[in-house]
Amino acid sequence: MYENPKFNQNNEKILCERNGKNSDMLMDIRVKILKAGETMTFCEAENETALLLMAGDVDFVFDGKTENAKRRSPFLDKATAIHFARNNTVTVKANEESRFVIEQTDNSNDFGVHYYKGEDMTVQHFGADQWDGTADRQVTMKMLRIQILSWARFSTSPAAGRAIRRIIIHSPRSTTTNLISRRASASALT
Numbered sequence: 001m002y003e004n005p006k007f008n009q010n011n012e013k014i015l016c017e018r019n020g021k022n023s024d025m026l027m028d029i030r031v032k033i034l035k036a037g038e039t040m041t042f043c044e045a046e047n048e049t050a051l052l053l054m055a056g057d058v059d060f061v062f063d064g065k066t067e068n069a070k071r072r073s074p075f076l077d078k079a080t081a082i083h084f085a086r087n088n089t090v091t092v093k094a095n096e097e098s099r100f101v102i103e104q105t106d107n108s109n110d111f112g113v114h115y116y117k118g119e120d121m122t123v124q125h126f127g128a129d130q131w132d133g134t135a136d137r138q139v140t141m142k143m144l145r146i147q148i149l150s151w152a153r154f155s156t157s158p159a160a161g162r163a164i165r166r167i168i169i170h171s172p173r174s175t176t177t178n179l180i181s182r183r184a185s186a187s188a189l190t
Helices: none
Strands: 012-016 028-034 039-042 047-062 065-071 080-084 090-094 098-106 113-116 122-126 137-144 162-170 175-180
Touching: 028 039, 028 047, 047 113, 065 080, 090 098
Parallel strands: none
Antiparallel strands: 012 028, 028 098, 039 090, 047 065, 047 080, 047 090, 047 098, 080 113, 122 137, 137 162, 162 175
């Protein structure tokens, strides 16, 4: 299923909801645009949350710290993400118009807050010699410590199980980016 939903009056593009649209993903996933100067605070009693900066300049405020993240686009810069367990407070302040993905689902594990900079991401290059270069792509991956989603069964800690992957496919005919997150049996988010 391919769809490109529009942004609503809250500057959010709803991709799936646990109790609504695309509920088989068992997550709430949305894209949010914050205008320059706007802030958004997260603190969920039942949900873990992952925020993936797609483009812009934001400050993530958590645990008495402020981390600045900048990204021109998913095509030009590595991802920055923050991932946190329930009952943790994280505030996002936009220094310029910024776009990020918000992923949430229920998780009773308490694993704190984990901040991942672009330099923490692993980049692998695949397919340059296949099909006249049409399969040429860079795969950027960072495993987040979480129990909910998994592409395969990755595990780096007792709370692990989820991977956020950014795949960029370059070819003479197209350039595509996909954020892929899914449960073992769910369809990929594209």
